[in-house]
Amino acid sequence: MMNVRDFALVAFTILSQMAVGSMIVLGIVHFFAIRKAGMQEADRLSDQILPAIGIVLGAALVVSLTHLGSPLNAPLAILKLSTSWLSREILFTVSFFVVGAIFSFMQWRSLSSFAVRNLVAWIAAILGLMQVFSMSHIYMISTEPAWNSIATPISFFTTAFLLGSLAIGTAMVLNYNINRRKDQKCAEVQCGLLRDSLRWISIAAIVLLGVEVVLAPLYVTSLAAGATTAAESASLMLNQYGLIFAFRLVLVFIGAGILGIFIYRNALSPGREKILGNLTYSAFALVFIAELMGRFLFYATHIRLGLF
Amino acid sequence: MSSQLAFHVDLSSCTGCKACQMACIDKNDLELGQRWRRVYEFTGGDWVKMGNAYINSVFTYFTSVSCQHCEDPICVNVCPSGAMHKREDGIVLVDTQKCLGCRYCEWACPYGSPQYNPTLGKMGKCNFCYDLIDAGGKPACVEACPMRALDFGPLDEMVARYGDLRDPAPLPISSITHPSVIFTPHRNTYPAGSNEGQIANKEEV
Numbered sequence: 001m002m003n004v005r006d007f008a009l010v011a012f013t014i015l016s017q018m019a020v021g022s023m024i025v026l027g028i029v030h031f032f033a034i035r036k037a038g039m040q041e042a043d044r045l046s047d048q049i050l051p052a053i054g055i056v057l058g059a060a061l062v063v064s065l066t067h068l069g070s071p072l073n074a075p076l077a078i079l080k081l082s083t084s085w086l087s088r089e090i091l092f093t094v095s096f097f098v099v100g101a102i103f104s105f106m107q108w109r110s111l112s113s114f115a116v117r118n119l120v121a122w123i124a125a126i127l128g129l130m131q132v133f134s135m136s137h138i139y140m141i142s143t144e145p146a147w148n149s150i151a152t153p154i155s156f157f158t159t160a161f162l163l164g165s166l167a168i169g170t171a172m173v174l175n176y177n178i179n180r181r182k183d184q185k186c187a188e189v190q191c192g193l194l195r196d197s198l199r200w201i202s203i204a205a206i207v208l209l210g211v212e213v214v215l216a217p218l219y220v221t222s223l224a225a226g227a228t229t230a231a232e233s234a235s236l237m238l239n240q241y242g243l244i245f246a247f248r249l250v251l252v253f254i255g256a257g258i259l260g261i262f263i264y265r266n267a268l269s270p271g272r273e274k275i276l277g278n279l280t281y282s283a284f285a286l287v288f289i290a291e292l293m294g295r296f297l298f299y300a301t302h303i304r305l306g307l308f
Numbered sequence: 309m310s311s312q313l314a315f316h317v318d319l320s321s322c323t324g325c326k327a328c329q330m331a332c333i334d335k336n337d338l339e340l341g342q343r344w345r346r347v348y349e350f351t352g353g354d355w356v357k358m359g360n361a362y363i364n365s366v367f368t369y370f371t372s373v374s375c376q377h378c379e380d381p382i383c384v385n386v387c388p389s390g391a392m393h394k395r396e397d398g399i400v401l402v403d404t405q406k407c408l409g410c411r412y413c414e415w416a417c418p419y420g421s422p423q424y425n426p427t428l429g430k431m432g433k434c435n436f437c438y439d440l441i442d443a444g445g446k447p448a449c450v451e452a453c454p455m456r457a458l459d460f461g462p463l464d465e466m467v468a469r470y471g472d473l474r475d476p477a478p479l480p481i482s483s484i485t486h487p488s489v490i491f492t493p494h495r496n497t498y499p500a501g502s503n504e505g506q507i508a509n510k511e512e513v
Contacts, residue, residue: 005411069409069429076389076406086388086412142484143382143418228501306418306480307348307373308513 006299008067014295015060016093017156020128021164022053023100027121029197041189049171050104057097085137092131099124132156145226146233146302151219159291162208166284169201173277195267202263209256216249229303236301248293255286312379312398312488313436314463316470317372319494322457324349324370331452342423344434345374345449346513350478352505367496375400375421375434376487383413383422398488399436407431418480466490475500478507
């Protein structure tokens, strides 16, 4: 069931969803950082992280070309916006990238007013959400019972925000370490912002873990109760890929759940930045691997209706 | 659509010789692994108790399947570039100039009709031998059938002549894409989704 090209799609979908989630989480963090510590400190917190999101999304787009038989024809993929969700997804991905890059540039050079930059950021965020929405609709076609359910958009958005939160947490820790080395004075305010953000990020991760842990068994049982092809998908998931299915849930539980609790506790008081950083890195790494495994299963267990 | 072209397959006379499949490979010069027309062998049966005796109810029939040139083709609906399109006479074609080789149509089509050609990096599929038809001829598969089990013509004409069976097992239910292929049933033909038999020649299709 699994082709080599599907691994390119695993990487593309995970990375692009992570980019969308990161953009939105960073926007929320920035919003609260302004209220707490003012514009300058908020910008110091997030400005370095913006281009990193662009790099992740750019990498995702390059990887997506590798699953095409004729990559030179890729620009033609937006010709059927009226009927094809794949066309729409590609349009939204590219426009999210372009508007995000414009916002990043404006933020870097402090171009225009705060209100205008804020508007551009909002547009980028909405384009990103549309991208994840249309990506999930690509798979929701009547001939793919394992994909054609509400579980697809739920799991795509959960992945976006779970990975987005932990990726931003990780980027903030890196950013904090760089800032501290450059300028000791800023460290105290930045450290406060970092701890506040990580507390909320750990709460978000635990909530989203809850969504995944509830969704996985519901999804498999509803597949198993479905028509022949759907039931075959469920059996693939539990038998042939049962180990990966279980291991993935264990990893995301440790990463987002157990480490999430440790991140929360260590972010309560100052002086534990080193361990807080290491916990955040580990949580992100574990959840990233778990999400890759989950997406691998998504492609490995679908069975199309009809003749082969 | 009155101008929809359609195939007719007579399951009651098909012997499963695969001359249509070979003629298709020959006419279109298909590479190894490309099978735009395939013949599925649907087989079933069991021992059935009748009075004091057990008799068998074994059956097999052959279903020649190519692109169904559907009235509502899901491959055309999902294609992002418009490479997969429907001609005025209802033939579903791939414009290889526009094809990306993303293989989305392959995920969508319930008949396994669009097939990826790794050499070209493009999709290929049954084109109804439109070059032969445009010149007043017949598709290679129809011409080759020694049992005269294959026919083609306008859909309404085929329906008037042969009835309206479009989804004998092992084909999927016709309501998904409204295929333009009419079947004459074999005496053991079961409807789509039937568990009475199974495809016996999976390695051949």
